[in-house]
Amino acid sequence: MNTIREPSPEEVRRWRQYLADERAEGQVYRDLASRRDGEEREILLGLAEAEKRHESHWLELLGDHVGRPASPSMRNRLLGLLARRFGSVFVLAMAQNAEARNPYTDEEDATAEMAADEAIHEEVLRGLAARSRAQMSGNFRAAVFGANDGLVSNLALVMGMAATGVGTSVVIAAGVAGLLAGAMSMGAGEYISVRSARELLAASHPSEQARAAVPQLDIEENELYLVYRSRGMDPLEAVARAQRVMHAVKKSPELALPPGAMPDAPADVDPDEVVGNGWHAAISSFCFFASGAVIPLIPFFFGLTGLAALAVAAVLVGMALMTTGAIAGVLSGSPALLRGLRQLAIGYGAAAVTYLLGLLFGAAGIG
Structure with missing residues (x-):
């Protein structure tokens, strides 16, 4: 008959601390999710559910030794405060740094799956933070x-x-x-820099003259496939796509160009997101x-x-x-x-x- 080993006072203290931190981290993700919608909200709630699994692990180990709730670490208390009040990219970045300090790597009482979860959580937060970093860069x-x-x-x-x-x-x-x-x-320098970057991006977009010329191309002899190849498309795929576009154009000449008739990638990017606004950057640079x-x-x-x-x-x-x-x-x-x-x-x-x-x-x- 198997008997459950009585944990030592040090183990009880350590497990209760882990439990408190898992609960605090789960709440941080729920607070962050409350300030977002769509895909980001779902991702953050998924992280909160993962922390629930970790919480259950420590509850099972503690058994009757759960006792009064322990206080989370100072880092998690600060994260919780910031997540409730702000929910900004700063909080995501701090949460990413917190997940990078994986406490379960050398913890024999944690499962290998829990240590792997923490490493993946860091990557998830890195991806979420990267979106916000790009928007404010x-x-x-x-x-x-x-x-x-x-x-x-x-x-x-x-x-x-x-x-x-x-x-x-x-x-x-x-x-x-x-x-x-x-x-x-x-x-002045920041304004010139941002304006120049935006002009470079604009120069990579397909021109309106080229779009207007597509319906006039010969259906058999045309260079539309070269446009696709210049954007990095495979040669066979470029020829097939050009044929599909031209047949669609000739079949319904009164309609607008079909989607993908002129490639947007990789130049179809939001200049405000990539390089910022020239006046905003100039004013920020001047003031700061x-x-x-x-x-x-x-x-x-x-x-x-x-x-x-x-x-x-x-x-x-x-x-x-x-x-x-x-x-x-x-x-x-x-x-x-x-x-x-x-x-x-x-x-x-x-x-x-x-x-x-x-x-x-x-x-x-x-x-």
Whole structure:
């Protein structure tokens, strides 16, 4: 007769924690699903059902030792709060990172299927997050780049000018000039970049003249199949498709072109989704550059001077760089802390080099 082994206190504690986290993760997916519809909603509810299976596993192991509900981990509590309030791509990206930390890989009390489920859940969330990342990539890229450029360039400018020994009023004037010039440059550059990308995409679409010419083509001798081949279609498939289209056109010349008469792929993409809107990107870039560039000037505006002002500026900019780096890290699925530290190292490195150059110029009497 088989007997059920009495779990140790450590096992009970660990299993109850797993149970609490599975319940919390399932609720996160249900909260995210409540803010979506269609396919995304179904996918998220499917993930919630999978967490139910994992929850049942720990309930079965615990038996009479379930006790009072344990508190989920701090990460899952934060995810739950954000999912209830926002449900944005940030929450999806954070959930993806959470699933990447698979707790069942080395857990002997979890089944191999549960460990595999967690790995698949990460991929599902990666796919969902990728959709939202694509939709926000243009404007978000402009915003992040603008803020970082403003932080780094104006901190370097202010520190370099201060190191030459010029007065505080000159440092402020240089900083404000750098803010305005940089923001205008970033906004104009981003607008030109996005407009150029949209024009390149538009140039890949089939022309209206070509569409209008199709009904006039000879049914036997025409180059319509070459159009399909130029879009990457197999030669035999291209010939067969051209024949089908031409027969349909000649049979009903009064009707519009049949679907697929002129290929849209791979050029049929939404420019707003792929590269963003030119004015939106320009305004985002201008505003975020300016918001970043004003931070190094804050201590000077409040009357600080000399090394004290530079130290406060460096701390403020460092905090902002860590924040923007962490946000970019979360959205890209990278460790937030490492991305923040990388941003900090780059910003401080640029500022340090400029400060040393300012000291050299000041010592040489150039400042």
